[in-house]
Amino acid sequence: MTTQIEKNEKAEVTKYFNGTGFDRWNRIYSESNDVNKVQKNIRIGHKKTVDDVLNWLQEDKNIKVKSFCDAGCGVGSLSIPLAKLGAKSIYLSDISEAMVDETRRRANEAGLDLNKMSFQVSDLENLKGTFNVVICLDVFIHYPQREAEEMVKHLCHLSDERLIVSFAPYTPLLALLKSIGQLFPGPSKTTRAYTLKESGIVEAAKQSGFKVVRSKLNQAPFYFSKLIEFTKC
Ligand code: SAH
Numbered sequence: 001m002t003t004q005i006e007k008n009e010k011a012e013v014t015k016y017f018n019g020t021g022f023d024r025w026n027r028i029y030s031e032s033n034d035v036n037k038v039q040k041n042i043r044i045g046h047k048k049t050v051d052d053v054l055n056w057l058q059e060d061k062n063i064k065v066k067s068f069c070d071a072g073c074g075v076g077s078l079s080i081p082l083a084k085l086g087a088k089s090i091y092l093s094d095i096s097e098a099m100v101d102e103t104r105r106r107a108n109e110a111g112l113d114l115n116k117m118s119f120q121v122s123d124l125e126n127l128k129g130t131f132n133v134v135i136c137l138d139v140f141i142h143y144p145q146r147e148a149e150e151m152v153k154h155l156c157h158l159s160d161e162r163l164i165v166s167f168a169p170y171t172p173l174l175a176l177l178k179s180i181g182q183l184f185p186g187p188s189k190t191t192r193a194y195t196l197k198e199s200g201i202v203e204a205a206k207q208s209g210f211k212v213v214r215s216k217l218n219q220a221p222f223y224f225s226k227l228i229e230f231t232k233c
Contacts, residue, residue, distance in 0.1 A: 124151055134164070149203070
């Protein structure tokens, strides 16, 4: 990797998601009633993203022989239902140990076969291996444009079939909302939140031999996420 997020910034993100950020996002990504209106809306928006990915993945009738990498897995909102669908193997990683521990706990509680799931505390930069499908949802909010594009190239390297990513898209309206604090009230409280130009993300994937299959913008108040599926050419 040639371009990396600044060390200090990454350390802040790690600290946040092992501390107050863990509490906050663990509640948002659950069915807990202990959420405010903003958090409830983020939950609704995020669920749309996860549901779309699960629907897209199920179009492949060979899911049971496919390997998956859930990069920046959070509490396993995607991987747990994916494991229930019978994915052959899932490699889950997150920069936050608290997140990875919670994913393992939820997988165990759901009665899943933990032998098919590999849990790693790791940042995206240090991910290695090859997988049929690489998925990275709502993690790029922590990556500036250039670093996100480098990361797309890295993730393309790890995938031999499909890459699915989602990120907060840059639009003038979102930029305005962000500047007046109406958007991303969560991450921006303690970590910076970046919106990304879709054209740069698509171009980075193209340069790595991947092309767009489809894309969708998922929204709810306080949640904007562009979901893109790429396939290897
Ligand atoms: N993909 C999950 C979680 C999204 S929340 C989902 O959609 O449900 C963002 C997650 O990214 C957090 O769990 C955070 O710890 C993780 N993260 C942030 N920066 C990261 C990095 N550089 N490498 C790996 N994970 C990171």
